[in-house]
Amino acid sequence: MKPARFDYHRPARLAEALELLSGHGGNCKVLAGGQSLVPAMNFRLARPEILIDINDLKELGRLEDGAQGLRIGALVRHAAFHQPADDSELSRLLSRVVRHIAHYPIRQRGTFGGSLAHADPASEWCLVAATLSAEMTIASTAGERKVPADQFFRGLFTTAVAENELLTAIEIPALPPGARGGFYEFSRRAGDFALAMALAVLVVDGGVIRWARLGLGAAADRPLRLLPVERMLEGRLADAATFREAAAAARDLASPSGDIHGGADYRKDLVATVVERALTEAAS
Amino acid sequence: MAESRTFTLNINGKAHTVNAAPRKSLADVLREDCGLTGTHVGCEHGVCGACTVLVDGKPVRSCLMFGVQAEGAEIRTVEGLAAADGSLHPLQQAFWEHHGLQCGFCTPGFLMLAVGALEENPDMSDDDIRDLLSSNLCRCTGYQNIVKSVRVAAAQMRGQARS
Numbered sequence: 001m002k003p004a005r006f007d008y009h010r011p012a013r014l015a016e017a018l019e020l021l022s023g024h025g026g027n028c029k030v031l032a033g034g035q036s037l038v039p040a041m042n043f044r045l046a047r048p049e050i051l052i053d054i055n056d057l058k059e060l061g062r063l064e065d066g067a068q069g070l071r072i073g074a075l076v077r078h079a080a081f082h083q084p085a086d087d088s089e090l091s092r093l094l095s096r097v098v099r100h101i102a103h104y105p106i107r108q109r110g111t112f113g114g115s116l117a118h119a120d121p122a123s124e125w126c127l128v129a130a131t132l133s134a135e136m137t138i139a140s141t142a143g144e145r146k147v148p149a150d151q152f153f154r155g156l157f158t159t160a161v162a163e164n165e166l167l168t169a170i171e172i173p174a175l176p177p178g179a180r181g182g183f184y185e186f187s188r189r190a191g192d193f194a195l196a197m198a199l200a201v202l203v204v205d206g207g208v209i210r211w212a213r214l215g216l217g218a219a220a221d222r223p224l225r226l227l228p229v230e231r232m233l234e235g236r237l238a239d240a241a242t243f244r245e246a247a248a249a250a251r252d253l254a255s256p257s258g259d260i261h262g263g264a265d266y267r268k269d270l271v272a273t274v275v276e277r278a279l280t281e282a283a284s
Numbered sequence: 285m286a287e288s289r290t291f292t293l294n295i296n297g298k299a300h301t302v303n304a305a306p307r308k309s310l311a312d313v314l315r316e317d318c319g320l321t322g323t324h325v326g327c328e329h330g331v332c333g334a335c336t337v338l339v340d341g342k343p344v345r346s347c348l349m350f351g352v353q354a355e356g357a358e359i360r361t362v363e364g365l366a367a368a369d370g371s372l373h374p375l376q377q378a379f380w381e382h383h384g385l386q387c388g389f390c391t392p393g394f395l396m397l398a399v400g401a402l403e404e405n406p407d408m409s410d411d412d413i414r415d416l417l418s419s420n421l422c423r424c425t426g427y428q429n430i431v432k433s434v435r436v437a438a439a440q441m442r443g444q445a446r447s
Binding site: 006053055108 | 328330419
């Protein structure tokens with residue numbers, strides 16, 4: 001349970017970190033909060049030869065809120081969301097979601113950017129990014145590029161971030177006026193990885209759904225934004241019958257794999273339940 | 285490949301200069317290089333919480349940080365809880381009085397977890413306390429007496445803060 005040897009670098013500037021990544025690429029791992037990477041190293045599932053600790057890059061630790069939405073530096077800790085950053089529905093929603101990420105001590109170290117770069121399909125922040133059309137800023141010595149969420153997640157633990165690149169910031173657009181969020185996660189024990197989770201945001205006016213966002217986590221090899229179900233919801237009554245129909249449609253779009261925590265069919269049933277509950281909360 | 289390096293840690297207000305490999309966890313550095321064996325090492329992958337210490341006031345898993353990363357931070361361990369005259373911290377006293385421990389292996393982690401969280405928010409609800417304590421594992425007590433101990437200590441710490 002001890003990690004293999006590595007060379008340790010703690011650059012003081014972003015440019016220095018990018019130089020290191022550019023020079024070493026595939027032998028490197030970026031160390032942010034370390035709450036997923038270090039266990040993997042302790043198990044020797046990960047054996048990077050070079051570790052680039054980015055914790056001194058204070059410019060990556062800023063959380064900025066504005067009318068356009070939130071700009072979250074890659075190094076912003078989960079715990080920064082324990083209290084809403086402002087009085088927007090987006091910030092309130094994130095402060096509810098964050099309670100489901102592991103446990104309090106893990107949330108003190110783990111980072112928003114680290115979660116996205118790790119791309120665990122059961123990650124709450126990955127679900128948020130995919131559902132709410134976040135845009136990721138990725139830097140290298142060649143400059144910066146922006147990648148939308150639908151092109152960022154490429155599969156199990158796989159993202160658009162190349163070996164010589166660093167995820168530096170995540171922008172989540174503000175929700176439309178009147179939007180309300182709902183989130184539901186099922187896990188075996190408090191703080192465990194989700195077996196299924198859903199995030200829903202609705203604008204309901206006169207009992208009718210005018211705008212819908214719906215995403216699923218822990219139900220495929222990456223977080224899923226359920227565009228067909230969103231289109232189905234818009235224009236419909238925000239009632240139990242609609243949400244049951246949406247839940248059934250979501251179940252059909254999910255492709256969870258079975259493991260010791262539950263078989264694939266059981267997990268698909270869970271998908272329907274979490275979707276129905278997230279939508280119900282968003283409409284309440 | 286990396287050889288050991290020399291760095292200084294600030295632990296319970298005291299400087300400890302150590303020579304350790306970068307891959308050595310903060311927990312192992314505390315125990316083996318600083319002689320502070322109050323911090324216990326359980327699962328070594330962030331699940332059990334026995335190694336919880338405070339880094340800049342925040343409870344963290346010291347098995348998921350490398351010792352070298354804690355350079356420049358203010359570290360507090362269970363050895364720093366009691367006063368200089370040996371009188372126990374309110375949490376230690378409450379664990380003693382309310383049977384919050386049996387074998388004691390998990391106790392340093394629970395103490396540091398609760399100290400850090402109560403210093404951030406002394407007004408935690410009972411639900412918040414139970415949610416917090418779900419962070420760490422105890423195989424003896426069944427948790428009820430740990431919850432009780434933290435609840436009692438929280439009330440005392442609130443009283444002290446207001447007096």
